[in-house]
Amino acid sequence: MxxxxxxxxxxxxxxxxxxxxxxxxxxxxxxxxxxxxxxxxMALLFIAMTxxxxxxxxxxxxxxxREFGRYLDGFMDALIYLVVPSIIMIQWQFDGYWSVFILxxxxxxxxxxxxxxxxxNIEQKNEASENKDALTVNNESxxxxxxxxxxxxxxxWSVFILAGVMILEPxxxxxxxxIVLAVSLTVFSFYMVIDKPFFKFxxxxxxxxxxxxxxxxxxxxxxxxxxxxxxxxxxxxALYLQIPVVIGGVLHMVFVKRNYLSGLAxxxxxxxxxxxxxxRGIFLVPLLTAFGGMCLMPLEWLIELVTGASLLxxxxxxxxxxxxxxxxxxxxxxxxxxxxxxxxxxxEVPEDKKYWFMALDQLDSAFGVAIxxxxxxxxxxxxxxxxxxxxxxxxLLVKQWLxxxxxxxxxx
Numbered sequence: 001m002x003x004x005x006x007x008x009x010x011x012x013x014x015x016x017x018x019x020x021x022x023x024x025x026x027x028x029x030x031x032x033x034x035x036x037x038x039x040x041x042m043a044l045l046f047i048a049m050t051x052x053x054x055x056x057x058x059x060x061x062x063x064x065x066r067e068f069g070r071y072l073d074g075f076m077d078a079l080i081y082l083v084v085p086s087i088i089m090i091q092w093q094f095d096g097y098w099s100v101f102i103l104x105x106x107x108x109x110x111x112x113x114x115x116x117x118x119x120x121n122i123e124q125k126n127e128a129s130e131n132k133d134a135l136t137v138n139n140e141s142x143x144x145x146x147x148x149x150x151x152x153x154x155x156x157w158s159v160f161i162l163a164g165v166m167i168l169e170p171x172x173x174x175x176x177x178x179i180v181l182a183v184s185l186t187v188f189s190f191y192m193v194i195d196k197p198f199f200k201f202x203x204x205x206x207x208x209x210x211x212x213x214x215x216x217x218x219x220x221x222x223x224x225x226x227x228x229x230x231x232x233x234x235x236x237x238a239l240y241l242q243i244p245v246v247i248g249g250v251l252h253m254v255f256v257k258r259n260y261l262s263g264l265a266x267x268x269x270x271x272x273x274x275x276x277x278x279x280r281g282i283f284l285v286p287l288l289t290a291f292g293g294m295c296l297m298p299l300e301w302l303i304e305l306v307t308g309a310s311l312l313x314x315x316x317x318x319x320x321x322x323x324x325x326x327x328x329x330x331x332x333x334x335x336x337x338x339x340x341x342x343x344x345x346x347x348e349v350p351e352d353k354k355y356w357f358m359a360l361d362q363l364d365s366a367f368g369v370a371i372x373x374x375x376x377x378x379x380x381x382x383x384x385x386x387x388x389x390x391x392x393x394x395x396l397l398v399k400q401w402l403x404x405x406x407x408x409x410x411x412x
Contacts, residue, residue, distance in 0.1 A: 015059040015069060022048045022076045026084050033088045040222040041088055042166065045159050046214035048080045052156070053207040074113045081155040082109045085162050092166070094178055101185040108189040109155045119151055149197035153188065161188055163214060167236065171303075199404040206396045213393050238386035240311055241379070242394050243299075244321035245328060245369055247292030252285055253402055273336040286325030293321020315377055323372045331368020335361065366391035 012020075029044035055073060059065045086102045089095075094102070161184045169177040191198065201207050217235060255261060264280035267273070296317045304310040312320065369391070370384040379387075 010068060013064050015055050015062065015064045016072060018051055018058060019055045019069070019072050019076055022051050022080055025051065026079050029084050030087055033084070033091050036091065037222065038088055038092055038166070039218050041084070042159075042163055043215045043218035043222060045080065045084060046211045046218065048084075049156060049159060049214075050208065050211045052076060052080060053211065070117055074117045077113055077155055078110065081158045082106050085158045088162065089181070093174065094181060098178055098182060101182045104189045105158065105185045108192045109158070112152050112155055112192040115151060116154075149200050151195070151197065152193055153191035153198045154200075155192065157188060159214075161185070163218070171236065199400060201400065206400070209393055209396060213390070234380070234382050234386050235390070237311060237379070238383050238390055239394070240296075241320075241324070241373060241383075241387060242391060243296060244289045244292030244324050245365075246394065246398055247295055248285055248289030248321065248325055248328075249398060250402065251288045251291070252281065255280070255284060255288075268333075273333055274339070277333065277336050282329050285329045286322050289325030289328065290318050290322035293317040293319070293324070296321075320377060323376050324369045327368040327370075327372025328365045329368075331364045331371075335364040362392035362395050363388065366395075
């Protein structure tokens with residue numbers, strides 16, 4: 001009797017199938033790139049990134065980690081983050097002598113992936129003190145603890161770099177966009193192979209927020225067709241208006257970390273808002289965001305020099321930053337008041353509802369700043385909504401940076 005059993009070289013498990021789903025997604029992305037649908041191809045890359053983020057987590061959760069999975073994931077990374085972006089770049093007329101920078105990225109990316117397959121993630125010690133809110137009293141310090149980092153800059157940043165430059169292109173022109181991309185790829189390639197730790201996103205939710213947002217943004221650009229400049233204008237203005245808040249927030253964390261102006265670090269009303277909402281934050285944040293608005297002046301000059309028109313010429317930039325700070329600090333107070341009323345202590349989050357409270361903590365200030373911009377400066381409702389949607393993504397990235405520079409003990 002004939003033996004009908006067939007032995008394959010490897011038996012795939014559920015996680016391997018999730019990893020391999022990227023093959024179909026990237027194949028469709030390649031076809032769309034070749035046919036000139038570059039924005040939709042970029043949108044698909046963000047979906048492939050989502051699958052890439054899920055497979056490792058699920059492998060650990062289901063106890064299916066194995067060496068084969070790491071190697072398979074490495075090949076998928078090369079496809080998603082090196083091959084497909086290279087095809088998109090070439091279709092974006094980044095060819096000819098520009099191809100040298102693509103070649104550099106691919107070579108360094110392959111080296112980086114090979115090293116990762118050999119050593120995996122590395123451990124660092126991080127010493128920081130945590131401040132949950134923008135208006136926090138800093139009295140305690142956390143003990144040193146280990147955090148995982150990458151050895152060299154991970155290859156998935158190729159998608160973020162290409163996405164950023166493609167968004168800028170309608171405003172700076174294709175020639176200047178190619179120069180920006182060439183410089184970015186050179187720096188990126190260098191950091192992929194340099195022997196230094198590079199921060200690793202501390203949770204899956206951070207990656208999912210970035211990838212899903214990227215998919216939605218580039219899907220919108222793809223659907224807009226020839227009217228691409230209009231939605232990009234809205235997104236770019238919303239992101240641009242976040243700069244004063246980012247600068248002010250980072251500087252405020254420095255003040256809190258160093259305990260500057262400690263005489264003002266007194267609770268506004270401990271019973272109503274808890275101990276973390278202080279007079280220092282109320283007075284200091286608007287002044288620091290006003291300084292952040294002032295920092296836009298050289299950027300405005302550069303944009304006007306390149307494009308012939310600045311983005312915020314109709315507004316006083318210092319006043320713009322000050323208004324953003326007022327909206328930021330005032331919007332946090334109702335959130336704190338609500339949490340105190342339902343028995344949630346300052347700096348704590350109920351474990352069974354932590355995602356709801358984390359979302360609320362990200363969105364309160366976004367609403368406050370967007371409403372302040374809308375009421376006082378007269379930005380469009382579309383820009384205000386994009387600001388609200390995109391601000392949590394910016395906040396996660398900034399918190400990760402603060403965590404990486406020991407200004408926060410958590411990136412959450």
